[in-house]
Amino acid sequence: MTPGAIAQELGLHRSTVHKLIKRWQEQGSVSTKPRSGRPKATTPEQDEAIVERAQERPLTPVVKYPRDLHLACSVPTVRRRLHTANIKCHVPAVKEVLTPYNKDDRMGIALQYSAEDELFWKNAIFIDEKCFPSVKAGPGVCWRVTKTRYLEKHIFSKAKSGRVSTSLWGWMWAYGPGELLEINGKLTSEQYIRILEDVLLPTVHVMAIPAPHTIHIVHDRSPVHMSRRMGRHTSTSKYMHQSCEVNAKQT
Incomplete structure (x- = not known):
């Protein structure tokens, strides 16, 4: 053919x-x-330096790698080197970083109340306040391997600007959320007690735990929560009992 x-x-x-x-x-x-x-475009030594940078500073944007490491390559090349090392781009976890003291204290509280029965937790009301301030920047990115989201170096800590947008108080229990209230100005122990009497008790009795059952208040160790006035009030209250305190802060 x-x-x-x-x-x-x-x-x-x-x-x-x-x-x-x-x-x-x-x-x-x-x-x-x-x-x-x-x-x-890169040598084996430069590839190793790229991976080490991601492991040491995972929250650093990859666009800064060529300049910081003096690389004559493009940003996509750096991304390919990280992907080859199984290091991918993720959205970092945004959390408050706990100190060893916080972790030990939380474990101690968990062990202290581990023997409480189901009825105790059905009558437990979790209350807290939250300030929502403006922040300087968002969480950005995190270069890491899989299943390492909550390592301390992979957590983004918010950079507060000092301007508070709004403050809220609220409660929840084992079966869902309760009431939400906006706080005007700085919260004081006197204002906090008024919230407990005028907002917490009426809404809890209607939505969750009817009177005359005792309510176990679960809150953190904020100075407002742990004030002497608050202690005297709960010790004499007919319906409220100040129970465990979580999220302890080191002093």
């Missing part, structure tokens, strides 16, 4: 058929030989 007939049969150009026939005659195969290709 002539090269022209082969080209017509296979729908190829005649010159392509001639090249393949010649390659078969000279090499015994029509496969192309391995090629060297373009040299890599």
Whole structure:
């Protein structure tokens, strides 16, 4: 069969058929030989430096790597090196970083109340306040391997600007959320007690725990919560009992 007939049969150009026939005659195969290709833009040492930077400073944007590491490569090249090392781009967890003291205290409280029965927790009301301030920047990105989201170095800590947008107080219990109240100005122990009497008790009795059952208040160790006035009030209250305190703060 002539090269022209082969080209017509296979729908190829005649010159392509001639090249393949010649390659078969000279090499015994029509496969192309391995090629060297373009040299890599980074050396093995630079690849290692890229991975080390991601491990040491995972919250650093990858666009800063070429400048910081003096690399003559593009940002996509840096991303490829990280992907090769199984380091991917994720949204970091946004949490308050706990100190060893916080962790030990939380474990102690959990053990202290581990023996309480189901009725105790059904009558437990969790209350807290939250300030929502403006922040300087969002969480950005985090370069890490999978299943390491909550390592301390992978957590983004909010940079507060000092301007408070709004403050809220609220309660919840084992079966869902309760009341939410906006706080005007700085919360004092006197204002806090009024909230407990005028907002907490009426809404809890209607939505969750009817009177005369005792309510176990679960809150943190904020100075307002732990004031002497608050202690005297709960000790004499007919319906409220100040129970466990969580989220302890180191002093």
